Structure formats: structure tokens, C-alpha cells
Amino acid sequence: MSTKEILTLQFGHYSNFVGTHWWNLQDLSFQYNSSIPSEINHDVLYREGRTNKGEVTFTPRLLLVDLKGSLGSLSEECDLYEPKIDPSKAQINWHNNQVQVQQVGPSHSKNQFQQDLNDPNKCVLEQSYDFEKTTKVWSDFLYSRFHPRTIETIKEYQYCNENTPFDAFPLGSALWKTSQFIDDFSDKIRSYIEECDHFQGFHFLTDCTNAFSGLSSSCLEFIRDEYDRKSVLVLPVIPSYFSDNLISNDNEKSQSLINDSVRVINLALGFNQFNTNSSLFVPLSVGCKGWRQPGPKRVFKNLEYDNKMAYHSSAILAAALDTFTLKHRLKSSAFTLSDLGADLTRSGRKAVAASINMPFPMKENSDLLECLDNYQEPLYHSITPNCDIGSRRLMQHITIRGIKEGQLKKPLDKAQKQRELPAYRANSIQEMMALYLAYTTDATANNVTVVQEALNVKSPFPQIFAKNIGKNGFISDHNRLSETRIDSIPLLAGLHSGSEIGEMLESLHTEARKIKINRFHQFAGGDIDRDDYEECLDNIFTLRENYEDSYLI
Amino acid sequence: MAISLLNPKAEVARAAQALAVNITAAKGISDVMKSNLGPKGTMKMLVSGAGDIKITKDGNVLLHEMQIQHPTASLIARASTAQDDMTGDGTTSTVLVIGELLKQADIYIAEGLHPRILTEGFDKARVKALEVLEKIKIPVEINKEILTDVCKTSLRTKLHQNLADLLTDVCVDAVLAIRQPDKPVDLHMIELMEMQHKTETDTQLVKGLVLDHGSRHPDMPKSLKNCYILTCNVSMEYEKSEVNSGFFYKTAEEREKLVSAEREFIEQRVKKVVELKKSLCNGTDKTFVVINQKGIDPMSLDMLAKEGIIALRRAKRRNMERLALACGGIAMNSFDDLQESHLGRAGHVYEHVLGENKYTFVEDCKVPQSVTILMKGPNKHTLLQIKDAVRDGLRAINNTIEDKAVIPGGGAFEVTANKELLAYKDEIKGKARLGVAAYAEALLVIPKTLAVNSGFDAQDTIVKLQEEARLNPEPIGLDLTSGEPINPKDSGIYDNYVVKKQIMNSCSIIASNLLLVDEIMRAGMSSLKG
């Protein structure tokens, strides 16, 4: 089967947090000298290259955008292809070598983790680093190495600069139009695609509460135009915490209210564009509500995480992403992004919800049948804001990974009572899960994908697991020792289409409708007038109506 | 616009303080930029937080790279980079003149003069300065010599002389190659291609097109002579339209059927190209090259390779236009009625491989009206420096062609304008004349800084220049080697007319806005109350 390549684009700082975890955990799962070949076709998301010295590289087929000053100690060109030039040794041809050295912005030295990465005598995977404390920007926990083409920084706006915030949709669309940006960026896209023999489409991870919403919308429109028949899976991500929501006085309160409104407008404008130009879009957040504020965090029984920490919340989203995209990245299957779109977006239902069950709660030395037989809770928990996924009238793809066929059920001689269960007849995890879903859902089309490989959660993935999770990710009867690091976990993730998504859209529509766009100069001044906004809201409402018919199946 | 320069947190600051803050910020940013001005300014090496280096002398690049926090400073920075967007030059001068206008204003305001009156003076002075500019502009016939002088003046302020002169030739030749009588020049028809390789002095003009990709089939020829060029935007890749659903089952046969129907369709397309190639080339020494904006999949590549055709996929959109201009022929959107007349011609097409990068040269074109500047350098920062310089050089040439005129450089305009403004000042009644005087004085920052950067005393130089200007009716500028007055024309030192004009306009407006912060704030307050 020939590889059908995908190009991943990441727009904005939170997207890059999610992306960083995602690439990390993929890189960590590579088995360079294993006798068992991976089930996953890594060529779909990665590219093979060659440095000028002839060394072979394997790097993400990735383009990411962030603001000036947001890279920390990461070099813009990345230093994989060329060693960094020592400023004191750079040769400069100028009159009597009059050169003034000037430091731009604060100097960032590499943290311990990054230093150890460059040290061939150290193995970072077994170490604990205090990422919770040391992480300021995503590059602080970046394990993957990037191709020099990967990073695009926005020169016009500076990271964390209150005077020139990149906070409103039109700023992003305007930036896209500058020839400096579009020429460079579209050319990088083209260079990646030119390399591909069977290019199938794009993964678009994008911030959608700030101006990156506008930037990615414009880029998406461009892609529709230039690569008309390729699929685009858009993954709008919403942080689960905004520091301005923490208020201590009236002034801050009113500013925070304004910011919340601005974020809702960006979301609405972005969703409208994603709906028009994507193949499907899956909003993701570990905040229950997403807007106007992220709301309380989603609670997962076996995870202990801090939703105020982007390093934590983005790890959960990355784990989900890695899992629910497996179906179109497997060596054994011809399933593609366009198939995914066709399956989940019937009747124009382009917005899709995602879910996770992390880690999949199976006991050590137990089996799937026993686990499911005693199962009490819902099988999956939504990570799409304002959307609780039920069990009726859905079209859904479920992917379960990290449970070996040998863990299906008890062998005949030890099965005892299990043999009496009808599900004992199931001969594969696939069959067993399908059976379980058929019992527990109503008028629902289920599709199950099974992958043996567990999710690799070695450092730098955060240790956010409950104390009774063991080294291999299964539930144990006793708490693990405090120095034990968890290597991998079994995981279930899903993509769902159903009426609940209509409710999500309705809630966004309601919030967005309350806002008087004219009061926000960032938008009115940037070519979005009341009519445009009304039209956008109407479109969202129309999209919402697509979810009403209940005779889909 | 002006209101946006207010830091919301500064609303409480009193207006006078806001003014003082603006003046300080403007001084701060011009102090950083001062040492860059002119061919003897200092080169800067910018080191990023992560240790990346960038080498530049160009004000515009500096402003883009610097992390400017202060809102006033970033307003000035934006005005200056806008200057560069419009004309491609004059960024440093803009920052310096704004800074100096505010500095001069500060003196008068400290003595009690109202900013409003000063800005009235500024505006009168601006109009007068533009008149002076009209008077001293030198109308020119467009020829290689004048374009070379202008471009060289500009590039020598950015790069070492040897390199500047080499790039000047490259830029001038490029523009002259694509220029068509009585039509504006479209600089997009000059492709800028980087190759990290060799040294900067290997940068050259290619009278044809260089593409940053090559064929993707091992059996395709690496070099062909006497080529037909088919430029097209037609997909030659199979894209499945059948759905491979996770919910609904399709038999392998059903699937196979759909696939082969689609595949057949693409094959027919490729065959059309192959047929044309056969009829035109077989039995002759002619060869065939396909350059496609859309994709070409391995099966199609295979069919083309079997015929000895070089095929490139995913060419830049803009290269469709460039290829037609470089080689002739028409960019095709379909193969339905494909004929020889649609094709372009090139004497030589060949591939060059550098690490994982491939380049394809389309050369020996008859009358190429699109050309490529192939920029070389040993590392990224050198390439970037060259790219910035080439862009600016091309703009300088194009400005000259559009202006049909040039301005004598080396401070000649500023010295002349200073002289005429001082005379003009006496014609003005009331205190607005102080604004004119301030403006006249501020312009001198350019020759002064040029002098200081070349190691001469600012005051001595100004005195010399002003004396010479009084005696000599010709515009007088500064010779940076001797520190003596010269007629810049004699040394071929020219600036662009449009650049100077733009500097005059934007500086006055920005400086005035920054001075009137006081009134703007009051207006803001009262409208809040009302």
C-alpha cells in the first residue's frame, strides 16, 4: 500500500503546545531496531530527508506558526541540518570589520532537559524533569527535532506584548495578505507537497480564540483554492485557562470580560470559516465549556492534572489526537482522511466531537471481557467543549490501543463463568468492542479500530496519572512507588457525530449573538462589520440545524 | 491612528508627561539606529534569545527584528517599515528625522510654545521642503549608467563594496532584461532563488528560470538540450473519489472497478502529452519537458519517463507566468487541444542537486522576459542579507524608472532644504515660523550623522557644507572619504526621488501626531464625559 502523506500545520502557541506533545509521543514510539514492525505508517506524518553532509533525517512534515519571541531557546532554523554558528566566529565582510553585536530580546539558555537531549551520554526518557516548573513555552519540553523549513515566526507581533496583541481575527487575516507572509508560507506548503507521491491532505491544528483564528482561516481558504481536492481535518484547540480570567480588581474584571467577548467572536468567525472550507472540524478543549470562559475542567477518573497548566492540558489533547487519527495512519488499512470526512459529515455535519478514555481503565492481569463486564461508567468522555456525547443516534469511530489480543478474555480452561457470557464468543478485540458498543448504544453506527501499540508516555509527557496506575498503564491494586515512571498506557479515543454537537453550536451561537460587534474596534476597524458578523452567526445557526434531523440512520 | 499610541495604562499619566514620554521614546529608537546610516555606518549582528544570528545594516530589517515594547517606539517603527513597504528604502532616515523633529520641538515646548503651533510650522515646512525636492530633482533618461549609479549608492549602504557592485550589475541587468518599452516593470518576473552553496560572490543572473525542485523519477534525464517546454496546470495524479467507509462495506471488486476507471482517466491525459512529444520530437534532436503546477503521481511519472521526458510537479503558481515569458508558449489548463504553438522553447534544461534539495535550470531561452537572480552564500544569514539587498536594489532601480528622476545624495537635499527653509522662515508671520526653523534644523540630522559615522565632526561638517551651499548654486553633499563638500552628481551618488518624498511626508505626520498627544488626550477625555 503506498503511503498517503499528510501535511500538518500548527497555528498559535497553544496549538504548538498540543503539537509538541504529539510529535514527542510519536518520536518516542519509534522502534528503530525492533523485530516487530510498527502497525503505524509513520511516513504519513513524517518525511525522510538528507542533510548536506548526507545524514538521513526523519522529521515531522510540519509547518508551525508562532509569534516573535515565543520560541525560547529553540533556534528558528532548528540546528538539525546545520550546526548553529557561534556569533563570535561569524565572518562578516564590512569596512574594517566594524560590527556591533546586539542582543534581541532576553537570552534563553537551554534548560536541563534540552541540554541533556544534546548529550549523547544521557537518556532523557528515564529521567524526571520538573517540567511543571520549567515550562514557559512549548519548546521547553520539545523532544522532536524539526526540519529547517518548519518554523515560521510572525515578525509583526511579539509574544506576550500587551501593546501589540495578536488578539483579533482580522489581524490574522490581514497578516496572511502581506506578501512577506503569504509568499513564504505558501511556498513552504508547496515544497512539502511537491515531495509527496500520494498527498492526501492536511491536519490543521489551530488556536481559535485569538488572531490565529483569522490566520488559519485565511490559510484554509488558500488551500481550498490551491489544493482543491485534498482533505483538511481542522482541529481548533481552546486552552482550558486564560490568565486574565484571574481577577483581583474591577479594572481587571472589565478587561477580562472584554477579552472573553473577543475570544467568543474569534471562535465564531473561525468556526464559520472552518465549516465552509474544511472537510471536517473537531473543536478540542479540556475545559467543559470552552466559551465565554473555559469553565471547570473535564474530570477523568484516572488522571490528576492541572488545567491551568498548558503543559498538562495539551498533553491530554495530544494523546487523543494521536489515537483518533490512527485509523488513517495504519499500514494495514486504506482508510483516508476523505473517508473519515465522508463517514462523519453526512448532511453537512462538518463539526465533529471527540472523546477520550485515558488511560483505558483495565486492571493489571485482567482481560478486556472482565473489564467490560464490570464496566460502570460511560465508555468515553467528551473533550469537545459544551458537548456531552451520549449513546443515541450517533455516527462514531472508536479507536482503542494498547490492549493485546492476548488480553481479550480468559483462556478456556480458566474462563469458568466468563464462558457463559455471550461476548465470550468474540474472537478479537475488534469484535468484542463492536459487540459492547452494539449493546450500549442505540441507533448508532459504530466503527472500531484496534491498535496493539500502547501510547508512549515517557518523559517529557507529564506524569498525570492516578496513583494506582502501574508502569504499563494498567490499574493496580496498590499505589505505585513514587519514583516509578509510567512508560505507556492503553487508551480509547473517539470521533462522534450526533445531535449533541448541535447543542454545542447553539451555545456558541447564543453567546456570540449577545455581543455587539460594533463595540469592538479590533473587528470593525479590521473589515468585519455588523453584516459580516450577522452572516457568520446565521451560518453557524444553519450548521446547527443540520444536526436536528434524527432519521439519519 | 494617533489614539492607538496611547498605552491604556498611561491614561492616567498627564498629557505633558505623555509628551515627554513620546519624546524620550523617539530619541531612544533613533539612538539605536543612528550608527547605521550611510555607507560608513556600522554593521549589526543581531543575536536572538536562542542564539540565532542575523547580520544587517538595514534599518527595516533591524526594526522587524527588534523587540520593541514601548508603544511610541513601535508606532515610529511601524511608520518606518511602512516607508520601506512603499518604496523599499529610507527606513533609517525616517526614524532619525522623526527623532530629531521631536528633539527640536522639545526645546521650543520647554520654552512654552504650544505643540499645536509647532505642528502648523511643521506642515508649512513640509510643503516647502517638497518644493525644494521638486527643484533639485534631476530628470534622467533611463539607461544602464544611471540605474547602476542609483542601485550602487543604495547597495553600498548595505553590503561591502565589492559585493554591492557585483549585485548592482546583476540587478540592473535583470531589470533591463525584462523591461518592455512603455510598460511598467513587473518585478515579480524576476525570480529570486537562494542556493546555500559556495560564496556570496557567486551570485549570478540566469537568463531563464531556476526552479527549486526537480523530477521525482529515477529514470528521468538529468539534462536535456533543445527542449520544448509544456507549462500546465493540469492534475496528473489519480485521486480516488470512491469512499472507503468505516460503516458500509464494499467488495474488493467494486472498489477495484472504481479505481481503474479513475486511473484510466488520468492515463488518457498523460497519453495526450506523450503523443504530442512523439509527434514533435521522435526522429529529431528535440526533447520535451513538462512543468506542472498540479501534482504528477508515480504512475504518470513513469509513463513520461519512459518517453525520456523531464516532468516537474507542483511548480509555483507564479512560475506559470514566468515560464511563458521566459520560454514563450502558454500555460495550459487542459490538454484537450494541445498543439506545438502552446509550447515554449529552451536550449537547455538541467538539474542540480544539493543535499536534499534539487534545482532545475531552464536556460538558453531566446528572448527571456523573465529571469532569475540566483543568490548564493555559505550560510543562512549571508543568504538572507543578500536577498534583502537584492530586493532593495531592484526597488531602487524600479523607483528610478518610474520617477524618471533622481535626487543627489550625501545630504545634498537636506542641506539645500535647510538653507531654503531658513530663508522661508522669515516670510512667515507669528510663532509658526519657529516650527519651520525646527524643521530646517531637524533635516540636518542626515548630513550630521553621515559625517559622524565616517569619523568627522558634525558641526565642522555642517559649517563647511552650509558655506559651500551659500556660494554654489548646485546642490552640495558630503564626501564621506574626505569630509569635504562635493557635488554628489560628480561621484554618481543618487537617491530615489520617491523615497525622499515619502520620508518628508511621513516624518511630519508622525512627529505631529506624537506632539499632539496632549490634545488628543483631552479630546478623548471630553468625549468620554459627553
Ligand SMILES: Nc1ncnc2c1ncn2[C@@H]1O[C@H](COP(=O)(O)OP(=O)(O)O)[C@@H](O)[C@H]1O
Ligand atoms: N557614497 C555616499 N556618500 C555620501 N552619502 C551617501 C553615500 N551613499 C549613500 N549616502 C547617503 O546615505 C543615506 C542613506 O543611508 P541608508 O543607510 O541607506 O539609510 P536609509 O535606511 O535611510 O536608506 C542617504 O542620505 C544617502 O544620500
Ligand SMILES: [Mg+2]
Ligand atoms: Mg537606504
